[in-house]
Amino acid sequence: MTCENGCRDGLEHSSQTWAARKQALTAESSSRWAGSITKATHDQWALSRRGQFVHIQVLEAGVRTIAHRLSLPLGEKGGKRVPGGYRTRQEWFAKTRRLHVLEGRLEREQADRDNGVVRVVRGGKKLVRARHNLEAAGLTETAWRERWEAARWFLAADGESGKRHGNETIRVTPDGEISIKLPAPLAEYANARHGRYVLVGRVRFRHRGSEWADRVAANRAVAYRIHYDVARGRWYLTASWQVPPAQTIPLTAALADGVIGVDTNDDHLAAWRLDTDGNPIGSPRRFFFDRSGTTTHRDAQVRHALTRLLNWAKTCGVKAIAIENLDFAADKTREKHGRKKHFRQLISGMPTGKLRARLTSMADQTGIAIIAVDPAYTSKWGAQHWQKPLTSNKRKTTRHDAAAVAIGRRAQGHPIRRRTAPPRTHQSDGYGHRTVQAESVAPGREGNRPRIPGPRTRSMPPGRGANAVDQNAQHRSGRSAEHEFRQQDSLPLSL
Structure with missing residues (x-):
């Protein structure tokens, strides 16, 4: 009922309409369970809205692509990011028919989106489709009915920080004991104080059990969901909690x-x-x-x-x-x-x-x-x-x-391409191997090479390399290229 009312509200859905549905349901159960039920139906409605928006985006992308390819001549090649034209006349004709189909679907989805209409199936569309073809699904009508009812049987309750063990509706103690706060019409079935029903079985969490124990001990909010697995014939309890947003670092x-x-x-x-x-x-x-x-x-x-x-x-x-x-x-x-x-x-x-x-x-x-x-x-x-x-x-x-x-x-922030060595004739060592290039701010990058002691291998007059750095001091016409501004171009990171 609440899901139908939530879908019926459409775009007029607000906190006031939500509160009105919760108040109407409280008279039949309790305030705590009414809030849990309306919250679950609201989350399902919001999930359907997000799925509807994604489906519209996919339809729009398909319509744009087909319309573009139909506008091109037959056999025209496309680019890296743009498809080309269709190959044959038969394919072109088939795509025109598919374009009309997609445009019709897109028009219906956009109308539902504007009116706030969503399609919600309790139990899932997969089981609904399986009902119409039981042989392919490998199920009998009785087995399908069991799965269909089990998919609609569940208890869910959000947690509350500050309450005992983080949840007042479905409470799980550190030793695994489960107790449920019964609504007022079912208070006669309680087997513990304060209208609570304690289950016989106990639970144990193998995955992140230590984190769950820390939250329960500190009375931090933990949400629980109880559901039945038909294939295994067991009841399962799932615990979940919200992780605080991570702090951003430089x-x-x-x-x-x-x-x-x-x-x-x-x-x-x-x-x-x-x-x-x-x-x-x-x-x-x-x-x-x-x-x-x-x-x-x-x-x-x-x-x-x-x-x-x-x-x-x-x-x-x-x-x-x-x-x-x-x-x-x-x-x-x-x-x-x-x-x-x-x-x-x-x-x-x-x-x-x-x-x-x-x-x-x-x-x-x-x-x-x-x-x-x-x-x-x-x-x-x-x-x-x-x-x-x-x-x-x-x-x-x-x-x-x-x-x-x-x-x-x-x-x-580095460029993807590697820094390669300069051309062979431009290497300062005279056909040597030099790959390290000093930056413009490196100290002493224009200075002379240090004098290596040892015997001379050829005759050089004293002071031959005194002005090796200053290219303008040598017998050359014009300004040297080393004094000009140089900048290495880089490839664009995105196009």
């Missing part, structure tokens, strides 16, 4: 001990440690993860890879990790890469947003800063300037390793 302080550049790929993270001058140190590291299997397995694989990355950063003493700020929201549509099905599957499977968000939350606990850099041309320029110099007989540097170096240098 970029110079984060980069004081160097940085670790990380290149994100579909099956591994390529990382390389850089010193304060942007030079690679040691050997590159790779942290692999498997994207196959269930969602829980994929999340565990990503979390394990990030844990190993953070542990390596702590071992190296580095306080910053640089990672690309990737976003494939506009590139996942088949309109932009229609024939490149493998490429679309590749970028759709890369957990870029989830990986970046999880890395940020996990790094906050270890005191490591995360720096998001522009991903433009990091793989291309890294392979061009760093892959060959870092390759040896004992180590083969890949494009991903070179991209990690480029990402780390960009986070430090």
Whole structure:
């Protein structure tokens, strides 16, 4: 009822309408449970609104891409970031029909967005679709009904700081005892004082159990959710709490001990440690993860890879990790890469947003800063300037390793390309090997070379090198080039 009322409010949803729904539900249960129920339905409505906005963005990107490709002649080639025209007349005609379909969907979604209408299914759309095709889902009608009812059975309550053990509605003691504050109509079923019902079983948290125990002992807010798993035939209790925002530190302080550049790929993270001058140190590291299997397995694989990355950063003493700020929201549509099905599957499977968000939350606990850099041309320029110099007989540097170096240098503010030696005829040592170039502020950079004691190898008059620095004092016409202003151009970091 509350969810239907919340969806019915639409754009008129406010704290006043929320309070009115809570007051109407309080008469049937209690103020505490009414607040918990309305909060859960409001969060579901807000989640649906965010999903609706993302869906509209995807439809708009598809419409723009198809309209652009239809406006081009058949067979016209595209650029690096702009697709070309369609190859055949049949494909062009099929895309015109798809354009009308997408425009119709976009018009309906925008109308729902303007009116505040969302589609919320308690239990999930996946189970609803499975009901219409039970054979493909491998379920009977009775088994589906059990899962459908279990998906709608749950108890959730937000925590309150200052209350006993951080939650007054669903209370869990440090030794694992669970008690529920029953509403007034169900007070006769209480088996403890103050209208509470104590469950027989006890809980134990294996993941972050010490953090949960610290919060419970300090009476800090902890939210709980009780749900039933039909496949295992067990009830589960999930605890969650909000981590305070991390304090921002200056970029110079984060980069004081160097940085670790990380290149994100579909099956591994390529990382390389850089010193304060942007030079690679040691050997590159790779942290692999498997994207196959269930969602829980994929999340565990990503979390394990990030844990190993953070542990390596702590071992190296580095306080910053640089990672690309990737976003494939506009590139996942088949309109932009229609024939490149493998490429679309590749970028759709890369957990870029989830990986970046999880890395940020996990790094906050270890005191490591995360720096998001522009991903433009990091793989291309890294392979061009760093892959060959870092390759040896004992180590083969890949494009991903070179991209990690480029990402780390960009986070430090250094140009990606390496400083190369001047031309052979311009080297001051006379066909010698000189790669170090003194900066304009280096003291004594225009001074004479120190006299090395020892026997002379050729006849030189005394004082021959006295005026070697002052080029204008020598017999040359015009002003010397060394006194002119020189500046080395750098490649653009983003286009």
